[in-house]
Amino acid sequence: MKNIQLNNGLHMPQLGLGVWQSDNGQETINAIHWALEAGYRHVDTAKIYKNEEAVGKALKTASVPREDVWLTTKVWNDDIRAGRTIQATEESLKRLDTDYVDLMLLHWPVDGYETAWRELESLLVDGKVRAIGVSNFMPEHLNDILEHGEIVPAVNQIEYHPYLVQADAISLCDEHKIAITAWSPLMQGNFKDEPLFAKIGEAHGKTAAQVVLRWCLQNDIIVIPKSTNQGRIQQNADLFDFELTEEEMVAIDELERGKRFGPDPRNFDF
Numbered sequence: 001m002k003n004i005q006l007n008n009g010l011h012m013p014q015l016g017l018g019v020w021q022s023d024n025g026q027e028t029i030n031a032i033h034w035a036l037e038a039g040y041r042h043v044d045t046a047k048i049y050k051n052e053e054a055v056g057k058a059l060k061t062a063s064v065p066r067e068d069v070w071l072t073t074k075v076w077n078d079d080i081r082a083g084r085t086i087q088a089t090e091e092s093l094k095r096l097d098t099d100y101v102d103l104m105l106l107h108w109p110v111d112g113y114e115t116a117w118r119e120l121e122s123l124l125v126d127g128k129v130r131a132i133g134v135s136n137f138m139p140e141h142l143n144d145i146l147e148h149g150e151i152v153p154a155v156n157q158i159e160y161h162p163y164l165v166q167a168d169a170i171s172l173c174d175e176h177k178i179a180i181t182a183w184s185p186l187m188q189g190n191f192k193d194e195p196l197f198a199k200i201g202e203a204h205g206k207t208a209a210q211v212v213l214r215w216c217l218q219n220d221i222i223v224i225p226k227s228t229n230q231g232r233i234q235q236n237a238d239l240f241d242f243e244l245t246e247e248e249m250v251a252i253d254e255l256e257r258g259k260r261f262g263p264d265p266r267n268f269d270f
C-alpha cells in the first residue's frame, strides 16, 4: 500500500474505503473489517453519511490498531453555515468513539467556509484533528482560503475519474502541494459503460474497475472507492502489482468530457 506525503509532512494512504451509502450497522462494520484484512489503512466517512457510529465500532473491534488507520470525516454544510465547526467536530469524535481524526474536511464550499476554516485551524492546534482540508473547493474557493487562512489545506477531495479531471482545481492544488482525493473514482459504478477499461484490463489480467483506480493512482491521486461487497473490496485493493503504459494512460486521459455523476460545486442547493 502506497502513501502520499501531505504538505504538513504526514503520510496518507493512497487507497481508502469510501462508506457513503453504507448503513450505520453491520454492513459498514463488515466492509471496514474486510478492507483492513485486504490491506486498506484508510476510511472515508462524513457526518452526513450517518454512519460514524458504525465506523467507530468497526475500528474499535478491528485487528489493526486505531493509530495505523487513517480516518477522514467531514463537517456538514449546516454546521459550516451555523458557525459550529468546532462543536460539529466534537460531535463527530464522539460518534466515532475516538480522540482524534486524521483528516477533517469542510464538505462543501457553503456560506461561512472562511470562518469554518479558522475554526478547523484551531482544532489542529488542539490535536483533535491531525490534518485539515476541504472538499469540492474550486479555485475561487481555494483562493479565498489561501488568502485569508493561516494554514494551507492538506487535501482537496473532489469528484475525479476519467470523464472528469477538473484540471483548473488540480493545477492550483499542485501549485500549493494540496493532495487530491478522488471521490466517485469508479464513476458511481458507471465505469462499466466504457469498454476501453475492460479492454485495457485484459492486457494486464485485471478488471475494468482496477484499471480505472490504477489510472488514478498513477496520476498521484488518492482514491476512496466504495463497496460493501467483500470480493469487490479485495479487488479494489489489488492495484499494486501492475502498471498502465504511457499509451494506456493517454488513451484514458482522452476520455475526459467534463461529465459529473455528482453535484456541481458551483451550482448546488443543499
Ligand SMILES: NC(=O)c1ccc[n+]([C@@H]2O[C@H](COP(=O)([O-])OP(=O)(O)OC[C@H]3O[C@@H](n4cnc5c(N)ncnc54)[C@H](OP(=O)(O)O)[C@@H]3O)[C@@H](O)[C@H]2O)c1
Pocket: 017, 018, 019, 020, 021, 044, 045, 107, 135, 136, 157, 158, 182, 183, 184, 185, 186, 187, 188, 189, 209, 210, 224, 225, 226, 227, 228, 229, 232, 233, 235, 236, 262
Ligand atoms: N466529498 C464528497 O462530496 C463526496 C461525494 C461523493 C462521494 N464521496 C466519497 O467517495 C466515496 C466513493 O464514491 P462513491 O461511493 O460515490 O462511488 P464509487 O466509489 O465511484 O462507486 C461505488 C459504486 O461502484 C460499485 N463498485 C465498487 N467496486 C466495484 C468493482 N470492483 N466492480 C464493480 N462495481 C464496483 C459499488 O457497488 P458495491 O458496493 O455493490 O460493490 C457502488 O455501487 C464515497 O463512498 C465517499 O466516501 C465524497
